[in-house]
Amino acid sequence: MELSGSTNEAKVLVIYTGGTVGMLVGHQGYVPEPYFLTETLRSQTRFHDPLQDSLFSNSATVQRFRAWSSGRSRPQSPARGAGDGSQSSTEAIGPTLAVRSSRPIGHTPQPDEWNPLQMRNNHFCTRVSDNVYESRLPSLVTPKAKIPGGTTSKSIRYAILEWNPLLDSTNMDIQDWIRIATEIELNYTFDAFVILHGTDTMAYTASALSFLLEDLGKTVILTGAQIPLSQLRNDAVDNLMGALTIAGNYIIPECCLYFNHTLFRGNRVTKMSSYDLSAFDSPNFPPLVKVGIDISVNWNDVIRQTDLRRFRVHRDMSPHVATLRLFPGISGATIRAFCMPPIRGVVLETFGAGNAPQRPDITAALMDACERGLIIVAISQCTKGLVSDAYETGRALLKIGVIPGGDMTPECALTKLSYLLSKTELSTQDVRNLVGVPLRGELTRPTGSGQAHQTGSTIDQNVESIQQLLSQFVKLTRPPSAAPQANVKTDLIESDAAAPWSWTAAEAATTEAALLPFLVHLAAAKDDIESLKYCLKPAAAEDSVDALKLGMIPGGIANCLESGSGRSPLHVAALNGHGRSVEVLLRAGALVHLRDTLGHTALYLAARQGHEEVVDTLVSAGAILGGTDEHFANLVAKEALEASDQSTLRIWIKAGCKAT
Known part of the structure; x- marks a missing residue:
């Protein structure tokens, strides 16, 4: 499902564990070099466009560029840049993102350096709790771009959490898998995650993470390279850009592996070649995404959470x-x-x-x-x-x-x-x-012979399917006091004697795919559980017509968006306080982290309207406040605290606010 947000900016954490992607040529072959990858990406406008940074105005102008370039011409040391009237290091480096890790990040401050402003500008690491450290890392931001089929142009803001030391993937073990999973959990407020990893054991890590990340609701993508970024001819640029683009624009809540313009399910992949750029393949399962001139997402095969459980990490694996x-x-x-x-x-x-x-x-x-x-x-x-x-x-x-x-x-x-x-x-x-x-x-x-897919559909079956769909429309749109409507099936058959005599499964699916989004939004708004379940039934069906319907609606019918507001049925049900509809949608695979055009999640909308029961349900399914939601929610919670509005405060605290 395409991510949305009012700032048209997705927030992605890149966890750089090591691997060929960031190596340089040494005396004995390729060797990792700390911070080389980050600085190289910062120097390439395709990976970092400083004119997108929020510390400038919203339009790309000559004045913005001159302000940026003049700032870069006056670099300041971190110690001098704060408090002496000169340009601070934050202005020189740009915005930062708060990142947490189970290990210390970056610079550890000395006793004479505990100045709050200096600590922020120098990205000092602070200890939050036992085995949890936090630092503000400089962020990079891609130029705004519209993905094929997308509705708006969007940039991707990302921070790179670099491991120290960087690991060759042959040295990866169980504890490293658990460390990656833990860092994803600690930074789960990010929209998505990209893991840079060596290719030799990448398939093992992708499989392990798919199990360790339980009830995952966000996109996690592993990628790397056969030829490092430091070489003129390389595959690192395409692999990293492709992974960032998918992570920043779609919600594919699986642990995936991206290589050579293809996104695979991570636990279906094996390394096929140490020489070809198409190093990985998924021999028994089709790719989830193919990237060419268009970005083609195989939504039918994307896994979506259907149990009301929060995301969590399992922190153990047997070595035996x-x-x-x-x-x-x-x-x-x-x-x-x-x-x-x-x-x-x-x-x-x-x-x-x-x-x-x-x-x-x-x-x-x-x-x-x-x-x-x-x-x-x-x-x-x-x-x-x-x-x-x-x-x-x-x-x-x-x-x-x-x-x-x-x-x-x-x-x-x-x-x-x-x-x-x-x-x-x-x-x-x-x-x-x-x-x-x-x-x-x-x-x-395994499928038995009785479960075999049928490839065709008769005229009667097609007409019956459309008839049922239109009957639901009649029921939902008719005022309660209206007289019964005419028989839909009779009207369909007798209205046109020259109607086509044949109707393929694909044609039936196309018609239903056009009508279903309107019906499911209407059912969610009216809390009509019967109609809602009717619309969502194809998500669990296995016949070819229903599979085609799902493929024509990105993210499945449970996540179809209204054209103007960008709201999903879950947004609509949550806004109206329809707890039963919310639960039905979640069990059908509705994405709790999806944002509407204004950047709001269903959790924010439910809390804003005071629907406490819906907030409880969404939180139990893993919903969290993030992005613009978190900022607005904290302001409302603070106002409720000052006004002693205990009811409103309780709801926002349940949603995840810190009203202090």
Whole structure:
């Protein structure tokens, strides 16, 4: 769903962990260099347009440029720039953004440097609480641009949280995954997150984060480069710009990986090449976004949260998991040695569609391991395909307790097993049951023959579908005292004897896609649950017509926007205090962080109108105040505090205000 805001500016945090993207050539090859990436991006207008900074006026003028350029010609040291009448470092550097981390950020002040103004201008790090540090980092801002199909021009303001030391991705481990997840949680007021990472283990990190980031409601994108930004010919520029553009303009609440003009679901990706610029592929799942002249989003496959739970981070993964690749001639003794404690889980890379040698020693070794409580997950060694029971050798593995892993990648199967085994509340049987269940879209749900998609639709089915839709319109728009309307189906069939004799599924979907947005907004405004559920039903259906309808409405029908206000059905229901409609919409995948044209979320609108029950529901689903909402809300809460308006104050505090 396209992000909106009154300032036409999205706020993105870039977490720079290391990798080729920011390296320079050293004596022994590419080496990381602190702050090189940030300063290089600052010098390129495509990544930083200082004329967009809010400390200038809103129009690009000669006066603005001369003011900016004259400021840059008089650089001041941080110590002199504050309080002596000269230009401060804030004026030279530009606006800053507050960023938090589990590690100290940047400069640590000395005892004689604890001056509040100096601390702000020099981006000093302060300790907020145990293992939480905060600093104001200089922000960069892209030129304003309109994405293909977008309604307004928008710039992306971002800060770069650079790790010290920068890591080669081959040195990444479980604690680093948890650190990235924690930094996302600490900075969840940002609109989206881009993680710069080395390519060697990027697929592992993307898979791990997809599980650690529970009930994620915002866009998280990993990217990097095969050739560093420091080289004249590189892929770093396109990868970073593409990731920033998607993160700053769309809400795709998944952990994704962007490379070579393509956005993939992170836990579906594997590295395919150490040489090509198209280094990654998702062999068993289509891309979420393709970037060319147009930006094509596959909204049908984007995951949306449907449970009323707040975003949280799981801060543990079991290290006692491993991957074992079968090979011709492998012995039972090798398998027994591999499965010895402390190993608790094994990803078994089998032949073809889940086959393994049927020698007694191998069968006995695997059976003994399963009986001891070891969890063994079978996946295919083939890049494309899945584990099935089509062959007798595959069925034999399932009989002895090996769990089929479907079409999961090796990286995903390993990190999912590590994630599940770290959850102390899950029994061994619980873990076994959950391995084959898609938790984050990481595997394809098995479908029986009775669930096969139909490719066509009859005339009667198409007419019936449109008839039902129009009937809902009649009911919603008719005044309560109005007389019953004529039969819609009869009118449709008899009104035109020369009506077309055929109607394809695509044509039916096009008609419904044009009508549904009006109906769902009307149903949300009137709190008509029956009509609302009728509109949202396609989101859970699997027939081809409903899939087409969803694909024609970006973000799905639950997130369709009014053309003028930019409000979604959730905005409308929250503004009117319709708690039942709000819950129905949230369970259908409505995005709690979506902003209207004025930059307001549903939470802000509900709190402003005093709808306490709706505020409670939205907060339980992960809604937070941010951007312009936070500023206005704090002012209203402060006024309520001064006026001793306890009812209003209570609502704004529930929404997340700090009325002090």
